[in-house]
Structures are given as structure tokens and as C-alpha cells.
Amino acid sequence: MKAVYIQKKGGPARIIVGSLPVPKVRPKSVLIKVIAASINYVDLFIRSGIYQTNLPNPYILGRDAIGQVVEIGKDVTRFKIGDCVWTNSMGYDGRQGITSEYALIPEERLFLTPKNADSLKLIAAVHSAATAAIVLQDIMKLKPKQKLLIEGAAGHVGSKLVYLANEMGAEVVTTSSLQDFSRFKQLSNAICFDYHDKLLFQKLKSACLDGFDHIVDTSGEIPLQFNCDLxxxxxVISLITAPKDSQFDSRQFYMNCQQMKGFVISHASLEQLQKAGGILNSAFEKGLLLEEDIAVRTFDEAAQAHQLMEDKKKSRKIVLIP
Structure with a gap:
């Protein structure tokens, strides 16, 4: 089968597009014929060695894939041949990746694809959408009426946070560019502020005089002290990326009984991933949370796609097809 893999960690030049054996089905696993695989920044971190995790050798790149079931293990009960399914937790922690014509997935890491859902838009969305769902449900433990500030809300994770937080009954405030305001109004009841505004801090202070219960910066561009003061x-400040300036007044922080929590989806538990998968599928069934702005490339273009993302020259979500 055609596969996108590496034999040694390093830059995009290490990527090989070649032939590897089709995986053999195990009792509690499902073999899928891959329709598409998405690329996430964490895939670059794993390929380069920045993110340390146990990997097979050769290592097939990628964690998120959608495909059709072609064979099932003898102990599989939830899926049948012909089902369209998706996964978002392969390719790390000892599990083989999925950017290949066929991929072997443990049954518990698969989800049925909702009928009529666009395969490419769905698989492009699952990484950011699952991150948003787990952050809101399990990291923040967001409650109705709590005040949540989402900075960089127009990004892949940010837009998912806006929709899901609104569904959970939070009072959502966002920062983004003016051009994104109309989209947020379609997704939620969010109050929107332009992050280019020189009076942004004062306006956010006025919007929430007692301060925000939760703040999450999806961009990594906001100084930590800026958010501590809000x-x-x-x-609680939830970190899903490192702040541009991480200096803050620790005395003020502890005297106000404040907290800071970090999250990366690679450390999410299977239970968290499964719960998030249910939330995502409920939205996907309604045509929501799908990634609209995608760039489709072939497996043969994988190295070029990784380089574009590494150089930050591609903001659109990249999906690879065989």
C-alpha cells in the first residue's frame, strides 16, 4: 500500500512516500481504506522530534483519518464492513499513523461518520473541534452563565470554542478581526471585539467589570499579564499554546485564588476522546463544526504540505488524499 512515513525524525525532507505492507487485522481492531487524512501542527512536532512520544519504525505520519471499513477483527462489535468511520487519536504513544491507503485502528478509537457529512470537511475539523470540546468540558468544566473570553476566536480551535461554549450556555466574549464578527453572530450570541483596537483592554474590562471566569488565548499572541488583569x-486561564510573553505577577495571581491549566490533546484520556467524539458527531449531523476552509493535497505532496505549515505559509487546513 502507498504510505507517507519516516524512518528517522527530522525536517520535511525526511518524509518518504513509498510502499509498506497492509496491516494485519487483530481481534479488537478495524482495517479501513483511507479516504483522507488531515495534517495538524502536532504532526510536525512529532515528525521533527519536538514532541517526544513512542513511535514504531517505520512511522506512518498522522493521527486523524476518515475511511471505509474493509475488514474487522473477530471481537469487534460496533462496526461492520462498509461503514464510514473516523479516528483522531492514532500516530503517537506507540500507535501507528494513518496517512496510508489502509490503516488499522483499535475499535475504541473509531467513530461512525454521520450520514451526509462531507468527509473532507469532517476530518479537517476533528482535531480542533475535539480540543475545544475537551477544554470546555473537562479542563474548564464550563458552567452556564459563566463569562468566557476567547482570544483569536477566528482560528480553527477558536471558532469551535465559540460555538460549543454558546451551546453550553456560557456568556461568550471574543477577540478577532472585524471581518469575522458576522460569522460569530451566526454561531453564537457572542460579544465581539476587534483585536486591533488600541483600547481593547479597557473595552474588555468594561464588558466584564468583575472579570472573566475563564480565558483562553488560541493565538499565543497575548501577554499572560494582560489576561491575568482581566x-x-x-x-481560570486555560493554555492550549504558550503565551508570547509568559511573565506575570504571581503575587496578584495567588492572592486572587486564580488558576492556570495547560492542555494538549495528545495527553487526553481515551474517555475524554470518546466523550468529545460524541459531541462532535452530534454537531456534524447538523452540518456544524465542519471545517469550511480546506486545501486538498495528495499523499505525494505530503513533504511540501509539511513545509508550508512549518513556514506558516498555509492557514487553511490541509487534507491529504491517497
Missing amino acids: LAQKG
């Missing part, structure tokens, strides 16, 4: 007493 946080309510006992408020």
Missing part, C-alpha cells in the same frame, strides 16, 4: 477572582 481574570475574575478564582478565575
Whole structure:
């Protein structure tokens, strides 16, 4: 089968597009014929060695794939041949990746694809959407009426946070460019602020006089102290990327009983991933949370796609097809 893999960690030049054996089915696993695989920044971190995790050798790149079931193990009960399924937790922690014509997936890491859902838009969305779902449900433990500030809300994760937080009954405030405001109004009841505004801090302060219960910066461009100064007493900052400037007044922070929590989806538990998968599928069935802005490339273009992302020259979500 054609596969996109590496034999040694390093830059995009290490990527090989070649032939590897089709995996043999195990009792609790499912063999799928891959329709598409998405590329996430964490895939670059794993390929380069920045993110340390146990990998097979050769290592097939990627964690998120959608495909059709072609064979099932003898102990599989939830899927049958012909089902369209997706996964978002392969390619790390000892599991083989999925950017190949066929991929072997443990049954518990698969989800049925909702009928009529666009395969490419779905698989492009699952990484950011699952991140958003787990952050809101399990990291923040967001409650109705709590005040949530989402910075960089127009990004892949940010837009998913806006929709899901609104569904959970939170009072959502966003920062983004003006051109994104109309989209947020379609997704939610969010109050929107232009992050180019020189009076942004004062306006955010006025919008939430007692401070925000939760703040999440999806961009990594906001100084940590900026957000500490906007946080309510006992408020929580959730970090899904490193702040541009991480200096902050620790005395002010602890005296206000505030908290800071970090999250990367590679450390999500199977239970968290399964719960998030159910939330995502409920939205996908309604045509929501799907990634609209995607660039489709072939497996043969994998190295070029990794380079574009590494150089930050591609903001559209990249999906690879065999």
C-alpha cells in the first residue's frame, strides 16, 4: 500500500512516500481504506522530534483519518464492513499513523461518520473541534452563565470554542478581526471585539467589570499579564499554546485564588476522546463544526504540505488524499 512515513525524525525532507505492507487485522481492531487524512501542527512536532512520544519504525505520519471499513477483527462489535468511520487519536504513544491507503485502528478509537457529512470537511475539523470540546468540558468544566473570553476566536480551535461554549450556555466574549464578527453572530450570541483596537483592554474590562471566569488565548499572541488583569477572582486561564510573553505577577495571581491549566490533546484520556467524539458527531449531523476552509493535497505532496505549515505559509487546513 502507498504510505507517507519516516524512518528517522527530522525536517520535511525526511518524509518518504513509498510502499509498506497492509496491516494485519487483530481481534479488537478495524482495517479501513483511507479516504483522507488531515495534517495538524502536532504532526510536525512529532515528525521533527519536538514532541517526544513512542513511535514504531517505520512511522506512518498522522493521527486523524476518515475511511471505509474493509475488514474487522473477530471481537469487534460496533462496526461492520462498509461503514464510514473516523479516528483522531492514532500516530503517537506507540500507535501507528494513518496517512496510508489502509490503516488499522483499535475499535475504541473509531467513530461512525454521520450520514451526509462531507468527509473532507469532517476530518479537517476533528482535531480542533475535539480540543475545544475537551477544554470546555473537562479542563474548564464550563458552567452556564459563566463569562468566557476567547482570544483569536477566528482560528480553527477558536471558532469551535465559540460555538460549543454558546451551546453550553456560557456568556461568550471574543477577540478577532472585524471581518469575522458576522460569522460569530451566526454561531453564537457572542460579544465581539476587534483585536486591533488600541483600547481593547479597557473595552474588555468594561464588558466584564468583575472579570472573566475563564480565558483562553488560541493565538499565543497575548501577554499572560494582560489576561491575568482581566481574570475574575478564582478565575481560570486555560493554555492550549504558550503565551508570547509568559511573565506575570504571581503575587496578584495567588492572592486572587486564580488558576492556570495547560492542555494538549495528545495527553487526553481515551474517555475524554470518546466523550468529545460524541459531541462532535452530534454537531456534524447538523452540518456544524465542519471545517469550511480546506486545501486538498495528495499523499505525494505530503513533504511540501509539511513545509508550508512549518513556514506558516498555509492557514487553511490541509487534507491529504491517497
